Amino acid sequence: MTAPAWLEVLAETADACRTHGREDLAQRLRRRQDRPPGGTRVAVLGFPKQGKGYLVNAVLNAPVCPVGDAATPAVPIEVGYAAEPGATLVGRADERVPVDIEKLTGEVGARPAGSLRRVEVGVPRDLLSAGLVLIDTPAIGDPRSPRTAAALDVLADADAVILVSDAAAPLDQAELALARHVRTWCPHVVIALTKIDVSAGWRTVAEQNRTALSAAGIDSPVLPVSATVRFAAAKGGDQDLNARSGFPELLSWIATQVSRPAESTAALLAAVSVRAAAAELVETLRARAEAAGQEAGVDQTTLLQRSQRRADELRRRNSRWQNLLADEIADLQSDAEYDLRERTRKIVETIDETFDRGDPVKVWDEFGPWLDSTLAEAVETTYTFAAERAEWIAQAVAAAFGAQYDLPELALADSGADRIAEVRQPRIERFKIGQKAFTGLRGSYGGVLMFGLVTGLAGLPLINPVSIGAGVAFAAKTISDEGGMRLQRRQAVAKMTAQRHVDDVFLRFSKECRDAIRHVQRRLRDHFTELADALADELTREREMIIAGSAERERRSAALRREIDRLAGLHKRAGELGMLASRVPKELPA
Incomplete structure (x- = not known):
């Protein structure tokens, strides 16, 4: 027994619905197809x-x-x-x-x-x-x-x-x-x-x-x-x-x-369902074809020119961020070194003021810890400044690069300020009692002799109250002068020792700070160079896809046009079957 013509059209349309992802339409058509006759x-x-x-x-x-x-x-x-x-x-x-x-x-x-x-x-x-x-x-x-x-x-x-x-x-x-x-x-x-x-x-x-x-x-x-x-x-x-x-x-x-009549009703309903499903499919495929046509409307030359402009823009961005990184890193190194130098200079000024007024023998126990903590604070502050500036540089370079990407970890290495060696107390010569006595005797000898000779002209002996008084005065003056000179030498030694310690700290940590900044520079340079290389590779692949995609787009467009024509044919056949089914009741005998 030959199957009705509408069943063939219905099955073909259901297959087309499934092919194009419209299982809902396919289910509706299947229910029309599988519905038992009668009723x-x-x-x-x-x-x-x-x-x-x-x-x-x-x-x-x-x-x-x-x-x-x-x-x-x-x-x-x-x-x-x-x-x-x-x-x-x-x-x-x-x-x-x-x-x-x-x-x-x-x-x-x-x-x-x-x-x-x-x-x-x-x-x-x-x-x-x-x-x-x-x-x-x-x-x-x-x-x-x-x-x-x-x-x-x-x-x-x-x-x-x-x-x-x-x-x-x-x-x-x-x-x-x-x-x-x-x-x-x-x-x-x-x-x-x-x-x-x-x-x-x-x-x-x-x-x-x-x-x-x-x-x-x-x-x-x-x-x-x-x-x-x-x-x-x-x-x-x-x-x-x-x-x-x-x-x-x-x-x-x-x-x-x-x-x-059941058969004509089934044929008419099948024809209407096929036309409705085919119309929805054709509308969907036409939307795809229009989108493909709009995409194809931008010809290959235009796409290649657009890709070339993007490549040129990438090269300009590379030049901008590289120049910006080099300039900012150089400025940061100079500023960080100046910052540390300025802080140590103020420490040296404080050292001079301290030992100009005080005796190292008396103040060194308090001065040494102060110097160590102040130097550690200066180093830590400079490192903090450098770290914040490095973060700002990273953001500026990212902005110059032209897109937002995850930035690398830029934390500077530990400043090591807590590992600064303690300043060593210099060897300070003390003015002991024996030294004072010997210095006093030496000074009193001149006073006794000088005034003893002068008073001898007056018939007085060499040792007399006047010469003895002069000897005592000369002894006191000699002891005082010697103590002052020894204090100045102690102060000079303390200043020199403290200043040498400050210079050592500056040389060490300025070098370490420059090394840390150069490490930041290398991290940023490698990171953005890698990103630039990836973008360049992407542009290269894009140009290759543009060249290879033109034929593929044309093939897809032709396939869509053929499918639309096929569905339009099904729509037309369904309409003819529907008209035939609608005429059947009029042709039946009364």
Whole structure:
């Protein structure tokens, strides 16, 4: 037996959907393909508070769907024929749980979110006995919500759709967009204008809806209905009131859907689904082709020129950061050496002032620790200054490089200020008692002799009170002078020792500071040289890819164009099959 032509088109379109990553479209087409023959599925869609549940209940004259303040299920409710009323909860793994139809709302609400696929309800109604299944869908809302997804998913295997809208106001843009989307996937759509019993201007609204639908290119009838009037008519058996409810026209439209030949309906629905899926795929591929065309619009020469400009800019940046690094490092070395020299100069001035006023014998015990701590502080301060300046240089070089990258670790080595050798106390000659006595005797000898000779002219002996007094005075003066000279020598020795120690510290740590700064220079130079080399390699690869990518882009563009043409062919074939299927009922004998 030869398979229908629409099956071949449907399968080919589903394969194209999977090839281009649209598994959702492929699933919809597969459901059309795998749907068993027979039966008519009519879905009822709409936004919240439009009266979907009331409409389904009114069509069946049975309270099968929750209405009013009852919680609306987040899954579709499929109402079909059954000899006895009953309900079944169908889970995600197709497990089936029978429940009492009177407890349906509570049972559905007690289930965890996402655990159900649908709810199947069976009621004994002649309208359903011919295979009709009415599907009450969750309310349409946020496009990203599971409820909206579950409602729109019903379109994949619906034969017809009743789109519900409140008669209080005309169709808004969201409802028109929904109608356009539904009409794309299902050819048989009717707009049920509900609640006309409480909307005095429903006739005007109905006419406005017909005008809006026509302007939007949506060929769907508008049927005003009132579920409240329908229930009142059924309760009282009033045929006139039932006619005023508008439901006879809606039931007639449903009966028309049920009476359509199964094979032509399947072919028409398949053709519509193929055209909708092909249209979405073509739109996606055209967007890709336009993007590829815009990319190809920048010809290879322009891309190569752009790459060359980037290479030239990289060379200019390399020159800038290298010059900046060399200049700043030279300035830092000079400034660091000057900073340490200035601090040690002030220490030397303090040394001079200290020993100009004090005796090293008395002050050295206090002076030595002070000198060591002051030199350590000076060295540490200079190192801190150099480290902060090095960090600033690194930031400046990075800015000159033209992009922000992770900077290398630039911490200077430990200053070693805590390892400065203690200043050694110089050998200081003390003016001892014996030395003072000997110096005094030597000075007194001259005084006694000089004044003894002078007084001898007056007939006095050489040793007399005057000569003895002069000897004592000369002795005291000699001792005082000798003590002053010895103090000056001690001060000079202490100054020289302290200054030599300061000079040693300066020479050692100025050298170590310069070495640390040169280490920073090498780290920054190597780091940014490596980055520059990497960027240069990247530009080289980019030029190679530009040259090699032109042919690849052309190949992809040609493939996209061929695929678009193939999908357009499928779209056309589906349209021809749909037109043929739509003519079949007219060609059948009466």
